[in-house]
Amino acid sequence: MADMICKQCGESFKPNRGRRHYCSRACYRAAMLEERGKRLTERFWSKVDKRGPDECWEWKPTLNTDRYCTFSIQGRSYKAHRIAYQLAIGDIPSGLCVCHSCDNPVCVNPAHLWLGTHAENMADMMRKGRQKTWDKDPNTKLTPDDVRAIHRSYRRGLVSMREVGERFGIAARTVSNILSGHEWAWIKEEAVAARAAGAERVKGATRS
Numbered sequence: 505m506a507d508m509i510c511k512q513c514g515e516s517f518k519p520n521r522g523r524r525h526y527c528s529r530a531c532y533r534a535a536m537l538e539e540r541g542k543r544l545t546e547r548f549w550s551k552v553d554k555r556g557p558d559e560c561w562e563w564k565p566t567l568n569t570d571r572y573c574t575f576s577i578q579g580r581s582y583k584a585h586r587i588a589y590q591l592a593i594g595d596i597p598s599g600l601c602v603c604h605s606c607d608n609p610v611c612v613n614p615a616h617l618w619l620g621t622h623a624e625n626m627a628d629m630m631r632k633g634r635q636k637t638w639d640k641d642p643n644t645k646l647t648p649d650d651v652r653a654i655h656r657s658y659r660r661g662l663v664s665m666r667e668v669g670e671r672f673g674i675a676a677r678t679v680s681n682i683l684s685g686h687e688w689a690w691i692k693e694e695a696v697a698a699r700a701a702g703a704e705r706v707k708g709a710t711r712s
């Protein structure tokens with residue numbers, strides 16, 4: 505058989521039954537990884553409302569669900585803006601935060617993302633008046649929709665109270681109060697009622 509050109513490294517090689525397109529297992533594996541990366545990149549950006557280079561690019565799944573911007577890769581979920589940074593700019597050194605210069609938590613425009621230490625991120629948020637700290641608890645900043653989103657996301661069991669708190673800029677304690685109904689009790693009742701109605705519907709469906 506005539507020599508073939510490896511699709512990965514471009515070297516010529518003698519093809520056989522096991523090797524048709526790549527000269528070696530290493531080249532095959534490298535090609536598969538690249539392919540997987542390409543698919544992942546496409547899947548990621550298809551979820552983004554890309555706009556002009558200076559505008560915020562918002563994470564589309566949040567438009568009809570809640571404020572959680574997560575992207576899952578092989579069953580694990582990652583923060584979407586961190587993935588955007590990695591795809592567009594590069595690795596995130598361990599211990600560093602990806603911060604928003606636009607202060608829009610659902611934005612994943614790489615031009616609006618910068619790397620900072622936890623302290624820098626906090627200082628930046630303080631400067632902008634968001635004051636996301638554990639002891640300061642700007643409870644009143646929550647809207648009823650936020651509280652509904654907290655109930656929903658926690659029920660899915662994907663996140664801890666601490667993570668929920670971080671996302672909304674409230675203390676984990678407050679999340680716990682919300683979930684137990686000590687705070688925003690009427691939304692808790694609403695959530696329980698909705699769940700009961702759902703369960704009724706399911707029962708009705710199996711009966712008929």
Ligand SMILES: [Zn+2]
Pocket residue numbers: 510511512513514515526527528531
């Ligand atoms: Zn090769």
Ligand SMILES: [Zn+2]
Pocket residue numbers: 559560561606607608611612613616
């Ligand atoms: Zn932005």
